[in-house]
Amino acid sequence: MMNPKRETRKLFPGVYFFFFIYLLVLSARFQPSEATKDSSVRQVKLQNHRLGSSIVFPVSGNVYPLGYYYVLLNIGNPPKLFDLDIDTGSDLTWVQCDAPCNGCTKPLANQYKPNRNTLPCSHLLCSGLDLPQSRPCADPDDQCDYEIGYSDHASSVGALVTDEFPLRLENGSTMHPHLTFGCGYDQQNPGPHPPPPTAGILGLGRGKISISSQLSSLGVTKNVIVHCFNHNGKGFLSIGDELVPSSGVTWTSLARNSPSKNYMTGPAELLFNDKTTGVKGINLVFDSGSSYTYFNAEAYKAILDLIRKDVKGKALMDAKEDKSLPVCWKDKKPLKSVHDVKKYFKTITLRFGSQKSGQLFHVPPESYLIITENGNVCLGILNGTEIGLENYNIIGDIFFQGIMVIYDNEKQRIGWIPSDCNKLPNLDQDYGENLSEEAYPRGFGFLGGLFSGTDSSKNKNLVSDGEL
Incomplete structure (x- = not known):
């Protein structure tokens, strides 16, 4: 777990x-x-x-x-x-x-x-x-x-x-x-x-x-x-x-006068299925040290209520016995992919800036849901208030999947663009x-054999910590 x-x-x-x-x-x-x-x-x-x-x-x-x-x-x-x-x-x-x-x-x-x-x-x-x-x-x-x-x-x-x-x-x-x-x-x-x-x-x-x-x-x-x-x-x-692509990147400014040195953006509005949830003015920290995304109590409740409303009366049922994450659902048969149940869920959007010309960060269902070892689907958004984050909102790795994220410290901004992360x-x-692997083995920062590394994800019970 x-x-x-x-x-x-x-x-x-x-x-x-x-x-x-x-x-x-x-x-x-x-x-x-x-x-x-x-x-x-x-x-x-x-x-x-x-x-x-x-x-x-x-x-x-x-x-x-x-x-x-x-x-x-x-x-x-x-x-x-x-x-x-x-x-x-x-x-x-x-x-x-x-x-x-x-x-x-x-x-x-x-x-x-x-x-x-x-x-x-x-x-x-x-x-x-x-x-x-x-x-x-x-x-x-x-x-x-x-x-x-x-x-x-x-x-x-x-x-x-x-x-x-x-x-x-x-x-x-x-x-x-x-x-x-x-x-x-x-x-x-x-x-x-x-x-x-x-x-x-x-x-x-x-x-x-x-x-x-x-x-x-x-x-x-x-x-x-x-x-x-x-x-x-x-x-x-x-x-x-x-x-960094020369075009197509959506940029938003880092928060000024922030008490921390985190990559915190200015206030954003939370949307669900392109409609407002009523939750506005939330500051978000972009943090690759976090597996999941954490919303404060207000934002978390708003999203969870809307998702549960959509799922109610459909094939999915609560899977309280699955402790992988706080909120999970099960189907009649064990699920193999998020795509099997994607139709039951809607896109979540974070809108930075103004309502008319704001910068949109779209999160499709496959980027906020996981399929557990038990074949259930779980929500990868957690209540940060419950673990002492107070009003902090953290965007974690689950939201970053399939997106190139750019932390531009030169211009004090963060950018993102949907990408095939298998290609540079x-x-x-x-x-x-043309680079020699004998002279420059993995870990020196080189392009040859870029995606041929080992993956230790077979160890299924290990977790990691990220700093706030």
Whole structure:
């Protein structure tokens, strides 16, 4: 069963005392080296080689039963491959780390091994973490510690490190920028569901510590993120603006003066079957770290009442025995596809801006329903108020299926366009075929063999967390 609380990560307001001693013991393993102190020199050199290109990664995963989409990314020299949950709802990228590691799910050989490459706590990226630090920066050369917590009480504690990220860009050049990320040496997952199988999180939020922001500050790519998730469990992720179509994209502005650094849009109106629900003025967060979509109590009730009204008296019946999601229906025979029952459901639309010239985000039934292992159909929209989101509304992966979503941090806007996520727009497909897989294996960001990756979705009971 999917964990309906897995998507919303909220930072714990304080730090735990028992971590303090643990961090002191481990600090000897994390002393910053001269290479770390000199990383700013390498960064200056990178800024002299602005390429303005893009990095493209194949994506695997699904909304159900896996619960997330992920990419493979190489880190270090020699490089090691890590599978990371794509999360536009958080800034910090972190991987399970042998320092040694407590609570890690990956075997020792698949954990990141630090090598005297921590970031000092006096570094700007440390002070700009917006995370509660485990202890004050008494010495500028102390390591930069982090602690991040989640709504289901899972957490990651570690230190910031800097290492090489070997990357192949769309224009054919290769880069080895030194980027900062979290070396997570204590993972806790006390909830009833097993931890996700990925090595960590790929943070693509709006903060300075996010990978996209760092690449932009180094002049490697523009701060534009594109993801395209398919219903069949594939897709692509891009950092840079090469994949952005020149026309056909619907754009809406990011909310100004937002108290958070999330990708929050301005107010929208909720429509059902092209008719107003009466719910207006809702702010929405675009968050790929969320499997499902969360509406506040008012919006959730409005949509659920309208859907139940449509379904009433038809072939579908309530399936309360199916605990995959809060609201499920069953047919006379087990269902195999949403298309078998699509005729019973209507399109949901979010209208941003004015009533006459607003920007429309259409969500067909196949992008808000799932078919469970039991052959039932369930609603992939949940009541966020019930899990403490208050008035937040989160658009998750289920709404993103079959749509290219563009997070344009350069122009402070979000765009979307229906897409075949098995194909790359605006790129010469033959170009990628010339790349050598021996020289640039998966995880370096290349186009050759883009959709030939493995898919771990066979593990049907695993869930992942996304940060709010």
